[in-house]
Amino acid sequence: MDLLICIDDTDNIDSKGTGTIADELSELVKDRFAGRCGYVSRHQLLIHEDIPYTSHNSSMCFPCTVDDAFYEELVVACFEYLSAESAPESDPGLAVADVQNADGEALRSFGLDAKRRVITKKEAFDTALITGVYLKEAGGTGQGVIGALAGLGLRLWGNDGELKGEFAAFKKDTSYTVHELKDSMFIQDVRNENGDALSDSDMVYVCWKAKPSLSGGISTLFVKRFGDGWSTMEKDELRKFHGDRVYLRGCGHFNADVEEEQVDDRRSCYNCRYRRWIENGLICKR
Numbered sequence: 001m002d003l004l005i006c007i008d009d010t011d012n013i014d015s016k017g018t019g020t021i022a023d024e025l026s027e028l029v030k031d032r033f034a035g036r037c038g039y040v041s042r043h044q045l046l047i048h049e050d051i052p053y054t055s056h057n058s059s060m061c062f063p064c065t066v067d068d069a070f071y072e073e074l075v076v077a078c079f080e081y082l083s084a085e086s087a088p089e090s091d092p093g094l095a096v097a098d099v100q101n102a103d104g105e106a107l108r109s110f111g112l113d114a115k116r117r118v119i120t121k122k123e124a125f126d127t128a129l130i131t132g133v134y135l136k137e138a139g140g141t142g143q144g145v146i147g148a149l150a151g152l153g154l155r156l157w158g159n160d161g162e163l164k165g166e167f168a169a170f171k172k173d174t175s176y177t178v179h180e181l182k183d184s185m186f187i188q189d190v191r192n193e194n195g196d197a198l199s200d201s202d203m204v205y206v207c208w209k210a211k212p213s214l215s216g217g218i219s220t221l222f223v224k225r226f227g228d229g230w231s232t233m234e235k236d237e238l239r240k241f242h243g244d245r246v247y248l249r250g251c252g253h254f255n256a257d258v259e260e261e262q263v264d265d266r267r268s269c270y271n272c273r274y275r276r277w278i279e280n281g282l283i284c285k286r
Contacts, residue, residue: 001068002099005029006151007082007092008059009144015087019164022060024085025078032077033070038063039186041161041214043151044239045114046281059144059151060164063099071098075134083138093144096134097152103131104156111153111160114146115246116269117283124149158217160242170210175229178202181210181221188218193241198223198230205231213242243281253286 010018022040029035040062086092110127124146128135154160178190179200190198212219223230257273274285
């Protein structure tokens, strides 16, 4: 069976990060259950004064394929490991989805909501119930169940999440052809900020890391214009770019705001009468 496993809120400022625990869970699944695991992705959720988080309010998710007979034992093993390895002051949550049988559309909607507004634990557990997802608190207040469930939905959506890792094959302050970048096992596509694919002969300068993200379900390196060629984005640029991709995405509920409140001429959350500005982003009244 094909599973998605996601965790959130496992750390404090001095402990190992949630991404490290996700890597360790992936190794546990491989070693104990002969699972085939994919890369870990980081999913940024809403930053808001009403949401407790350690540093960035992000969850970590990875896919795996295991024999059906291992499911119950695997879930228990992941829960026990998460409970034991999470920091004492943390509020960890675990979510596990059977990809073939979960309600993907409802999960995607929940994940996108978690990037736009404050969500309660009750909403998370209600969504888990109707989508058929295993969701459990693993300590503290269990607030991490919200981010864990949201990470599942965003990974299923396939258009959110940075791949975790250093990608040491590509060195900082070095240029590579798109062909060389795509020849690695981590990068499947290279596109500019408008979503246009680059040709294999185009040159890309690595200014920070060759850090791919999910787009259209595949690992994609997004680049910006740099002189006559292209460059990877700095960390803050990359995260702002992905945040904007969510808010600039069209919606079936879009209803244009009055002219004086519109930011530009795009059909986006920025120009919708249902959006409300908050300190670090937007929330949707729908």
